[in-house]
Amino acid sequence: MEINKDNHGSKSFGEDNKLQVTENHPHKTQEKIIFSYLLDKTATNSMISVSTGIARASICKSKRKLEDQWKLFEVKKDVCKVSGHKASFLTTNPKFIGNQISLQNG
Template sequence: MESINSNHRPKNVLSTTIDKYTNSNNQEKTIFHYLQKNTATASMVSKSTGIPQKCICRYKRDLEERGLLFEVERKLCELTGFRAWYLTANPNFFPKSNHKKIGNGNRQR
């Protein structure tokens, strides 16, 4: 006689996709919020948040493209001892040259 295992459920593809997106979205938010309060390298962010460094690099690029994160200074990482960029999402520490100029006089005549 064949037994039926009620604990085994087929993988729901939609559920897996939603979980992956939700996890991804949460990781990006975690990195962004951490960097609003801290200036750190990707290695330091990884150690503090538990998010793998390769994921941090991907989210870093996405946040930079949206103007929400900037590289502030390249110096020795406190964690690894290698030269690395220190990152921030705190607008008070954004480099002046990277600020978007508002009302720069480029009006059409």
């Protein structure tokens, strides 16, 4: 997997998945950015961080809020494309859940 850096220092997994935090999304909170990012994909915290430029610590805070609202779900545990370690793949799109258990229940 190729990780790209743009002119603003944001990293992404290629142009089609690029999402920048600052200039392009000044009106969105980090929670909304994370929610939107995960609507059409699954990703780990590290993958979200690299793609959005949001620090992992901030992702954890937003993740907890979304979990409490039943808006964030764990789809599977698999090897992360960034860290190379087994991690939880998350989504905010119920169509990816299938018979999986949400993070709130697990």
